[in-house]
Amino acid sequence: MTQDLPKLEVCLSPALLHLYDTKGSVVVIIDVFRATSTIAAALHNGAKCVVPVASVQECIELGKQTANSITAGERDGKVAEGLEFGNSPSEYPRTFVEGKTLVLTTTNGTRLLHMIEHPATIITGSFLNLSAVCEFLISQGKNVLLGCAAWKDRFNLEDTLFAGAVVNRLKDKFSINCDSARAANYLYEHSAESNPIDFLRNSSHFKRLSAYGLEKDMEYCATPDLHPVVPILHGRELIVHS
Amino acid sequence: MTQDLPKLEVCLSPALLHLYDTKGSVVVIIDVFRATSTIAAALHNGAKCVVPVASVQECIELGKQTANSITAGERDGKVAEGLEFGNSPSEYPRTFVEGKTLVLTTTNGTRLLHMIEHPATIITGSFLNLSAVCEFLISQGKNVLLGCAAWKDRFNLEDTLFAGAVVNRLKDKFSINCDSARAANYLYEHSAESNPIDFLRNSSHFKRLSAYGLEKDMEYCATPDLHPVVPILHGRELIVHS
Numbered sequence: 001m002t003q004d005l006p007k008l009e010v011c012l013s014p015a016l017l018h019l020y021d022t023k024g025s026v027v028v029i030i031d032v033f034r035a036t037s038t039i040a041a042a043l044h045n046g047a048k049c050v051v052p053v054a055s056v057q058e059c060i061e062l063g064k065q066t067a068n069s070i071t072a073g074e075r076d077g078k079v080a081e082g083l084e085f086g087n088s089p090s091e092y093p094r095t096f097v098e099g100k101t102l103v104l105t106t107t108n109g110t111r112l113l114h115m116i117e118h119p120a121t122i123i124t125g126s127f128l129n130l131s132a133v134c135e136f137l138i139s140q141g142k143n144v145l146l147g148c149a150a151w152k153d154r155f156n157l158e159d160t161l162f163a164g165a166v167v168n169r170l171k172d173k174f175s176i177n178c179d180s181a182r183a184a185n186y187l188y189e190h191s192a193e194s195n196p197i198d199f200l201r202n203s204s205h206f207k208r209l210s211a212y213g214l215e216k217d218m219e220y221c222a223t224p225d226l227h228p229v230v231p232i233l234h235g236r237e238l239i240v241h242s
Numbered sequence: 243m244t245q246d247l248p249k250l251e252v253c254l255s256p257a258l259l260h261l262y263d264t265k266g267s268v269v270v271i272i273d274v275f276r277a278t279s280t281i282a283a284a285l286h287n288g289a290k291c292v293v294p295v296a297s298v299q300e301c302i303e304l305g306k307q308t309a310n311s312i313t314a315g316e317r318d319g320k321v322a323e324g325l326e327f328g329n330s331p332s333e334y335p336r337t338f339v340e341g342k343t344l345v346l347t348t349t350n351g352t353r354l355l356h357m358i359e360h361p362a363t364i365i366t367g368s369f370l371n372l373s374a375v376c377e378f379l380i381s382q383g384k385n386v387l388l389g390c391a392a393w394k395d396r397f398n399l400e401d402t403l404f405a406g407a408v409v410n411r412l413k414d415k416f417s418i419n420c421d422s423a424r425a426a427n428y429l430y431e432h433s434a435e436s437n438p439i440d441f442l443r444n445s446s447h448f449k450r451l452s453a454y455g456l457e458k459d460m461e462y463c464a465t466p467d468l469h470p471v472v473p474i475l476h477g478r479e480l481i482v483h484s
Contacts, residue, residue, distance in 0.1 A: 012254065012397055013258060015257055015258055015261075016255060016257055016258070016395065016396070016397070019257075019394070019395055019396055151421075152261070153258065153261055154258070154261055154420075154421070154422070155254055155258075155421055155422045155425070156421045157421045157424060157425060160421075160425065177446055177449070178396075178446070179393075179396070179397055179398045179399045179402075179445055179446050179447075180396070180397045182399060182444060182445065183397070183399060183402065183425065183429060186429060186432075186433060187425060187428060187429070190428075190432050190433070191428060191432070202424060203421055203424065204419055204420070204421050205421075207419070
């Protein structure tokens with residue numbers, strides 16, 4: 001039976017990406033704290049598109065070239081010098097972001113996104129759009145790689161936990177023979193299904209961002225389905241899949 | 243308080259080893275199915291030493307050069323061509339192995355072992371010598387890296403689970419701010435503390451080795467403290483720490 005189902009795998013760090021064949025697959029970029037949460041929020045609130053870029057300089061330059069754009073990104077928990085806004089989903093309400101292009105620089109998430117070799121379908125996932133991502137993956141019927149952005153290539157709990165939430169919902173519809181997927185599902189199923197944030201309080205990233213006063217932001221990022229859109233990469237732009 | 247304690251971290255794959263500073267640390271090489279299990283069994287049963295080598299050819303050559311030696315190693319679940327014995331802890335009873343040099347070629351475990359930069363203290367760990375390893379780590383008082391050999395760089399459940407068993411026992415004696423260690427401990431504490439093998443039956447490696455009829459071997463490898471020795475690397479030889 002299961003060999004007819006498409007394959008679902010989990011990549012725990014960008015440093016392991018070379019082990020997976022992503023050609024023809026759907027790759028879900030996961031950076032829960034907070035790039036892919038902010039992307040879901042901005043697009044759900046009407047942003048025209050989000051352009052993820054690697055460096056602050058590239059962000060500034062693209063912002064100048066793009067009409068009706070916002071430049072955003074943080075380094076060490078603060079708005080990076082030369083940019084206008086930060087990397088919090090709560091900063092992008094409809095009244096502010098509607099119709100605009102958000103040029104966003106993040107380190108881990110953007111790097112992973114740019115590492116994927118085409119042709120692959122690239123979307124972004126977070127708890128904020130968990131159900132929408134799962135429905136999209138089922139509808140496509142292709143092999144799936146859940147790609148955790150991690151933290152400077154180090155395994156992190158929050159991205160793994162989100163991967164586990166997806167595995168948990170899709171495990172009957174995909175063929176899974178991947179210990180990373182099993183472990184992620186186990187962590188989710190046995191610890192965090194009812195309330196991810198309680199589990200994540202004891203993670204490196206939560207501790208790091210808490211020091212910048214960002215607890216509320218992380219609680220928001222761990223709330224399922226507040227922004228039910230599927231951000232999909234077209235060229236260099238993430239837009240809402242419709 | 244905790245900043246005075248030595249640090250304990252977990253590396254989930256050799257492909258992530260570059261993220262950790264091992265200088266001056268104790269590194270535990272973990273290859274539960276089955277290299278580090280076999281090493282514990284052979285040394286506990288009186289082998290003079292175990293010499294881990296990367297290739298079958300190197301194993302053959304070193305065997306020829308070494309008096310009273312055994313060459314061993316498997317590829318695809320069978321004794322590799324040109325070698326004498328396999329990679330099962332049950333193949334090395336005292337009556338056979340006592341006083342001999344076991345030249346052992348394995349892929350994942352040996353590769354990781356050779357990747358560690360000196361100066362570091364390198365030991366090997368498995369469920370078969372869990373308590374002995376933990377006691378050694380406490381006695382050293384140095385930073386610790388638990389290094390999972392993984393499977394061709396892919397995360398695997400059995401090595402991670404053993405890392406979790408060590409974290410679980412040492413968490414009050416070391417400073418831990420490592421999401422890999424947290425996840426490993428969680429998997430162990432909530433799933434496998436009473437019986438690791440039940441958890442591991444649903445792992446990629448168990449399925450792969452089961453196809454070669456090696457279930458009993460893996461059950462043996464998941465049994466705590468049958469071979470309570472600490473294999474430590476001196477030069478190119480693993481010997482019993484005393």
